[in-house]
Amino acid sequence: MKKLIDLISEEVTEAFVREGYDAKYGRVTLSNRPDLCEYQCNGAMAAAKEYHCAPFQISEKVAAALGDSRLFSMAESVKPGFLNLKLSEEYLAAYLEQMAADQGRFGCSRAEKPKTIMVDYGGANVAKPLHVGHLRSAIIGESVKRIGKFMGHHMIGDVHLGDWGLQMGLIIVELKERQPMLAYFDEGYQGEYPKEPPFTIAQLEEIYPTASGKSKEDPVFKEAAMEATLQLQQGRRGYRALLKHILDVSVEDLKKNYANLNVSFELWKGESDSQPYIADMVEQMKARGHAYVSEGALVVDVKEETDTKEIPPCMILKSDGAALYDTTDLATLIWRMQDYDPDEIIYLADKRQELHFIQVFRCARKTGLVKPDTELKFLGFGTMNGRDGKPFKTRDGGVMRLQYLVEEINEEMYKKIAENHVVEESEGRETARTVALAAIKYGDLSNQASKDYVFDIERFTSFEGNTGPYILYTIVRMKSILSKYFEQHALPADARLLPAATESEKSLMLELSRFNGVMESAYEESAPHKICAYMYDLANDFNHFYHETKIMAQEDAAVQAGYIRMLMLCKGILEVCIDVLGFSAPDKM
Numbered sequence: 001m002k003k004l005i006d007l008i009s010e011e012v013t014e015a016f017v018r019e020g021y022d023a024k025y026g027r028v029t030l031s032n033r034p035d036l037c038e039y040q041c042n043g044a045m046a047a048a049k050e051y052h053c054a055p056f057q058i059s060e061k062v063a064a065a066l067g068d069s070r071l072f073s074m075a076e077s078v079k080p081g082f083l084n085l086k087l088s089e090e091y092l093a094a095y096l097e098q099m100a101a102d103q104g105r106f107g108c109s110r111a112e113k114p115k116t117i118m119v120d121y122g123g124a125n126v127a128k129p130l131h132v133g134h135l136r137s138a139i140i141g142e143s144v145k146r147i148g149k150f151m152g153h154h155m156i157g158d159v160h161l162g163d164w165g166l167q168m169g170l171i172i173v174e175l176k177e178r179q180p181m182l183a184y185f186d187e188g189y190q191g192e193y194p195k196e197p198p199f200t201i202a203q204l205e206e207i208y209p210t211a212s213g214k215s216k217e218d219p220v221f222k223e224a225a226m227e228a229t230l231q232l233q234q235g236r237r238g239y240r241a242l243l244k245h246i247l248d249v250s251v252e253d254l255k256k257n258y259a260n261l262n263v264s265f266e267l268w269k270g271e272s273d274s275q276p277y278i279a280d281m282v283e284q285m286k287a288r289g290h291a292y293v294s295e296g297a298l299v300v301d302v303k304e305e306t307d308t309k310e311i312p313p314c315m316i317l318k319s320d321g322a323a324l325y326d327t328t329d330l331a332t333l334i335w336r337m338q339d340y341d342p343d344e345i346i347y348l349a350d351k352r353q354e355l356h357f358i359q360v361f362r363c364a365r366k367t368g369l370v371k372p373d374t375e376l377k378f379l380g381f382g383t384m385n386g387r388d389g390k391p392f393k394t395r396d397g398g399v400m401r402l403q404y405l406v407e408e409i410n411e412e413m414y415k416k417i418a419e420n421h422v423v424e425e426s427e428g429r430e431t432a433r434t435v436a437l438a439a440i441k442y443g444d445l446s447n448q449a450s451k452d453y454v455f456d457i458e459r460f461t462s463f464e465g466n467t468g469p470y471i472l473y474t475i476v477r478m479k480s481i482l483s484k485y486f487e488q489h490a491l492p493a494d495a496r497l498l499p500a501a502t503e504s505e506k507s508l509m510l511e512l513s514r515f516n517g518v519m520e521s522a523y524e525e526s527a528p529h530k531i532c533a534y535m536y537d538l539a540n541d542f543n544h545f546y547h548e549t550k551i552m553a554q555e556d557a558a559v560q561a562g563y564i565r566m567l568m569l570c571k572g573i574l575e576v577c578i579d580v581l582g583f584s585a586p587d588k589m
Contacts, residue, residue: 001107003517004095005030005039008071008085012041015065021047021058028085037074037084038510044081055081089499092509096497099512100569106576108516110152118336119145121348122159122258122265126250127171127208130257130402132392132455136381139444139582141348142263143528144379146580151523156340157265159254163247164271164328167208169229171246172239173221174211175199184238193238197245201253204246230322233275243272260406262437262582274331278323281331281369282316290367291316302362311355314363329360333369344375346526351380351450379526382452384444392455409436412461413469417589431586435469436461438583442468445581446532466536471578474539475585478571481551485564495561497569504548508541509566515573519580528581535577542570 005028013026025043032040044058051058059077066075066085074086099107121141124130130138141157148155175198176185182198183189199207215222232239251268258264282298285291290300296319303311314326323331336342347357357378364370386392393399414432417423423431443460447453463469500506511534518534521527551567554560578585 001098001102001109001516003520004087004513005517007095008039008087011069011071012043012062012066012083012085015062015069016043016047018065019058019061021051021062031084036078037076037086039085039087041083041085042081044077044083048081059083087510089506092506092513093497093499096509096512096566096569099515100497100565100572103572104576106515106569106573108150108519114153115343116154116156116340117148117344117346118156118158118340118342119148119346119348120158120160121145121346122157122263123162123349124159124254125162125165125167126246126254126270127167127204129205130254131399132384132402132405133399134402135261135405135440136384136444136449137348138258138261138263139441140379140381140449140528141346142261142582143441143445143531143580144346144348144526146582147519147523147526147528147531150576150580151519156267156342158267158269159258159265160332161247161251161254161268161270161272163243163250164233164275164323165325166225166229167212168232168239168243168246169225169227170211170215171204171207172228172232172242173225174207174214175242178207184242186238187236189238193241197249199245199249201249204249226320226322230320233323247272257403260403261440262584269332271325271328271332273335274328275323277331277334278327281334285316285367288367295319300363300366302359302366304362311358311362314359325356326360326363329356330364330367330369333364337370337374342374344377346377346379348379348381351382354378354380377526379449381449382447384455385452387454387456389454406436406440409440409457409461412436412457413439416461416463421589431589434584434586435472435589438468438472438578438585440468441581441583442471442532445528446536448527448529466532468583469589471535471539471574472585473589474542475571475574475578476587476589477546478542478567478574479585479587482564482567482571484552485560491564492557492561495558495565497565498559498562501559502545502548504541504545505566508538508545508570511538511541512566512569512573531577531581535574538570538574 009026009028012028013023016026017023025047026041027043028039028041030039031037044055044062047058048055056077056079059081062083063075063077066072069075071088071091072085073088074084076084078084119141121137122134123137124134145155145157175182179198183191183193211225215225228239232243247270282291285300291298294313297315298317299313299315302314315324316327316330318324336345349357361376361378364376370376384392410429410433413436414429417428417432417435439460443455444453446466459465460467461469463473500509514534518530522530549563551560551563554563575585
């Protein structure tokens, strides 16, 4: 279904052409003066230079040509040459009827040529609990994936676990000190290794920080960990078996924690999955003359003549032969291309990692790891800060576990619900979890991803203002009205949205008509915040209409049925929006 703004632009463009002007001048935009009009066209201002006349002469002709258009209730020329437009209430109602008939998509077309798009997000490290630093990647990545899927693309989310760096060596050495007799440390052992891991998730989460602390104080311990990391990467059998145990225990726990955020992945791959591809990749880079040794390390030059700042070479191997993030990211591209041949890969990470991705993307293209038309996109996000403006911490200054943050907001939400309503505790807590997740996700996603933002629990859990709970409260209000209506009536078979009779009704209808354009824009720009802004405007317009309109007390059955049709459309659109952002609405609050 065509976007309304495109239909309006086509109508205005035809009028320009009929009057002898170039079609390029007919582009229409939303009005920047909504007190004067709903849409505007400034093409006459630009056309005046080409046609050597006053802009007003052109806008007058075009306005006259639009005088009998069924699209507009007003097409007015305003000096010095603006074209102010108001949409016909009848045409707008008919457009919304088409949207309403398109159940579940509401006028938003699927991609004509669906792409295969991989989203690399999550980024959790094994053997460590998720902390607040993982929140943005998970939330933004999940919404980007869901938006792409809604638009008709084949989306593949990969958690891309950190399971191949120094932390693995640290865990192995610490475990060896504690349990040196385990078969994993006997290089001569040829038997089967135990199926049960030699640790629980709780023990594993204690082992890593202990080992990390030791490595900072004891250079011998750190050297042993680096050696263990290298041996793991080179394929030492016992260490690979330990890695499998670490992954099994960690992934099971991570899945539970990600599920609490309504985040899921199609692939649970890690850096270690790139290992089989590294040796051949390195040899090919050498053989083709791309890679060379610099100060003992193997590197590939990736600077370009147009660079305005220094872009260092991409390091493929350290001087001791160990792999780095660059190495595993490049080797990961090999299996992704072989197994999935994606049209596009989107990487979610802290925006401070931009240089790393510039190096990796350029190296991948230079060395032919990806096809020329494969799009590699880095979506860098800003920092989640506390109310003091500094990175979010616990009260004692540590990095907060994500589990504890979610529990804290769940509890805060339950208190607010219990204060306002008498509810059964089990029902109240379930509702609180639903609303708390909306508070967390909307609080994050309503900000442009690249910008830092303040995570303010008090504001995010408010039922007023630009918050998740406010959006859900609006949806629940619609559910309540619809429930009351359908308890008393059956919707007539000929029920239709009627032309708007008031300004608040038309404002709501105009906002509803923008849905497909917003979804397209959010997908094309990987910008979930645009959906949040749209939901907030739509919720405000609905509540304004609700407070000015007697819906249930309306005596004219046809008018009331029209209101109900519009509420159903509004609720449906908001529910699609919250679903692609990764949360849902309760039936009551």
